[in-house]
Amino acid sequence: MNEELQSKNLVDIYHFCLVIEHGGFTRASMENKVSAATLSRSVNKLEEKLGVKLLHRSPKVLELTSQGELFFRKYCYLVERFREVWDELGTDCKGLTGDIYISCPEPFADFYLQDLALRFMKENPDVGIHIVFSSNTQHYLEDHIDLAIVTTPSTIPSLVQKKLFTTELSLAASPNYLEEFGCPISHKDLKNHCVLAGNSMPYWELEKNGQSFKIAVNSRYSIDSLRLVTQAAKKNMGICLIPSSSLVQYAAREELKPVLTDYRCAPGVGYLVWNDRKLVPKSVVSFRELILEELSDSEAFLVSVTENKHD
Numbered sequence: 001m002n003e004e005l006q007s008k009n010l011v012d013i014y015h016f017c018l019v020i021e022h023g024g025f026t027r028a029s030m031e032n033k034v035s036a037a038t039l040s041r042s043v044n045k046l047e048e049k050l051g052v053k054l055l056h057r058s059p060k061v062l063e064l065t066s067q068g069e070l071f072f073r074k075y076c077y078l079v080e081r082f083r084e085v086w087d088e089l090g091t092d093c094k095g096l097t098g099d100i101y102i103s104c105p106e107p108f109a110d111f112y113l114q115d116l117a118l119r120f121m122k123e124n125p126d127v128g129i130h131i132v133f134s135s136n137t138q139h140y141l142e143d144h145i146d147l148a149i150v151t152t153p154s155t156i157p158s159l160v161q162k163k164l165f166t167t168e169l170s171l172a173a174s175p176n177y178l179e180e181f182g183c184p185i186s187h188k189d190l191k192n193h194c195v196l197a198g199n200s201m202p203y204w205e206l207e208k209n210g211q212s213f214k215i216a217v218n219s220r221y222s223i224d225s226l227r228l229v230t231q232a233a234k235k236n237m238g239i240c241l242i243p244s245s246s247l248v249q250y251a252a253r254e255e256l257k258p259v260l261t262d263y264r265c266a267p268g269v270g271y272l273v274w275n276d277r278k279l280v281p282k283s284v285v286s287f288r289e290l291i292l293e294e295l296s297d298s299e300a301f302l303v304s305v306t307e308n309k310h311d
Contacts, residue, residue, distance in 0.1 A: 012042040012043070012049075013046065013079065014082075015034065015039045016043050017072065017075065017076050020062075024062045024144065031099070043055060054071060061141055061142055095125075095126060096126065096282055097283060098126075098127060100130070100283055101132075102130070102132070102145065102147045103132045103133070103149070104133065104150075105133065105225065106227070106228075107225055108149055109131050109133065111227075112295070114131070117129040124286075132145075134148070135150055135151045135152065137159060146274065146281075146284045147272065147284065147287070147288055150270070151269070154271070154273050159276065160274055160275075161272065161273045162292070164270040164271060164291075167243045167244070167268050168245070168267055169265040169267060170243075170247045170261075170265060172251075173238065174256055177236040177238065181194075187206050187213045190204075194220050194221070195220075195238055195240075196233055197217045197219035198226045198228075198230075198241065198242075201217060206260070207264045221237060221238065229242075230250075234255050240256075272292065
């Protein structure tokens with residue numbers, strides 16, 4: 001790969017990094033007021049100059065080739081440093097700008113993220129925040145997400161994930177459900193019960209006497225919301241898996257009862273995820289750090305997301 005680049009190639013490098021930063025030509029064009037055609041020409045010129053293909057292009061996903069990955073990692077920090085120096089020397093001193101795209105489970109947005117986002121936008125009037133509901137990173141790249149809050153670990157190699165919280169989980173059902181269908185004695189009995197799936201986990205993991213058991217979640221009813229699946233359990237629809245701290249409150253009100261108490265459920269984990277290959281905009285970094293800072297009392301949050309906010 002010929003890297004004897006001249007000063008005229010710096011603009012092409014910058015445009016190439018913008019495309020990768022924003023996950024595609026269209027969004028890079030919209031965010032930076034540079035036409036998609038100009039960005040495409042810059043990438044083409046770079047590929048011609050270097051004699052290698054930098055990108056695999058498809059209608060939905062833009063992927064770096066191995067040579068493109070190497071080139072991006074080598075030059076993205078230089079471009080980012082240029083930006084930092086420009087910001088430091090600039091006399092305009094503009095605040096944070098741009099749009100932030102986030103995915104998270106619905107209860108997280110309802111009870112936590114929306115208030116935080118509105119406060120952040122009020123403090124930074126040139127920032128827009130757009131939230132979609134998901135508990136995993138299945139569509140992270142194609143939806144051009146900047147930050148994701150997930151309850152299942154990501155398997156995408158280019159994503160970085162930081163643990164937000166860990167919480168003990170318990171199985172629970174309403175007293176009326178248990179009276180009608182009986183209380184399971186063994187993990188094997190769960191196959192004869194209606195289990196309620198609150199996220200995309202394919203199985204529940206239980207442990208007893210040092211032995212682990214994976215229970216396939218073949219749910220008759222599932223919804224990607226911890227709050228709503230808890231409501232379904234309270235309405236006698238089946239057995240759910242919820243934070244133990246929440247169950248304490250429901251049990252005190254005789255709305256739910258613990259099930260299989262001689263088993264230990266694998267803990268629930270929440271992660272904050274972002275793309276390591278991006279030149280992350282300052283607005284995204286600032287909001288990411290705010291999430292990490294604000295989510296200090298994770299147990300109180302997890303209790304709140306199972307509650308009906310409108311009761």
